[in-house]
């Protein structure tokens with residue numbers, strides 16, 4: 017079967033890390049058609065939409081997407097950069113990657129943090145954690161108010177803790193945790209642990225303060241755990257978990273948490289094993305998936321071919337897994353491992369001066385020799 021894969025370079029360093037990934041994909045010789053799509057900042061400027069409808073349509077015709085990076089900017093900055101003819105049209109800018117996750121209901125953001133032996137950046141060598149970040153709701157639900165409409169104030173006027181906020185200048189972001197949303201991400205985490213013979217899943221929330229949202233998440237986890245009693249389940253608070261990840265990261269196999277907590281804790285986890293140059297993510301739903309490096313568009317490095325492409329190459333590895341190409345996926349993983357261990361080719365973040373493409377070529381070469 018010929019796969020159809022949407023390739024979405026984006027902006028900033030996005031196109032160069034995708035170029036690197038394609039060098040590796042060429043070597044892998046997957047039976048696939050790669051279809052490039054428009055996405056990113058320049059399309060916001062020119063068309064008022066960083067994720068044009070034609071790109072969404074293209075994605076719908078593919079099996080999955082490989083995505084580079086896009087700049088996500090605060091609202092005011094984004095408005096200023098619109099083409100003059102689009103100014104004042106009330107166009108709303110929303111982070112395109114967050115939009116993609118919601119549009120395709122990619123509820124599981126899977127973020128492995130694995131230490132490759134010999135990586136000079138490792139904090140410890142025996143770390144292998146996979147973060148399951150809920151990817152469609154929580155504080156990223158996109159239900160926000162500023163200014164807060166009067167009807168919201170009215171609806172809460174008798175609430176004992178809301179009262180003091182009535183009529184004052186304020187902003188609100190809703191943190192929505194649905195039972196279904198919690199169930200599917202927690203189940204995905206346990207399934208992953210089971211399939212990979214892992215020992216523990218840690219549910220990371222904050223139910224002592226966020227009694228209702230985190231409370232529901234943890235209750236759902238306890239229920240699902242009953243189906244996976246061979247796996248140990250720990251419950252921790254997000255603040256303490258940040259500390260414990262620094263203290264003894266080797267203890268944890270899988271972390272599962274809501275959207276913003278997962279955003280933060282996965283960055284922390286990635287820094288334990290080399291930082292964002294190594295961190296890849298799969299945004300996975302029931303019908304589609306988008307694979308990407310966790311790092312952003314890093315505008316100051318754009319065009320310099322300096323950044324480490326391993327994050328994007330690991331995203332390729334996750335994509336191969338998703339497509340069921342286990343043999344190729346494992347071989348690619350070994351190729352990355354070998355290249356890191358040999359240490360002959362290192363990008364600037366690893367203390368070397370190899371370029372983005374040098375690293376990709378080295379990994380492709382190693383792949384061909386395995």
Ligand code: IPM
Pocket residue numbers: 088111113114279310312
């Ligand atoms: C990530 C990024 C995004 C997020 C940004 C770019 C909107 O930080 O993928 O972790 O917050 O999810």
Ligand code: MN
Pocket residue numbers: 279280283
């Ligand atoms: Mn992030």
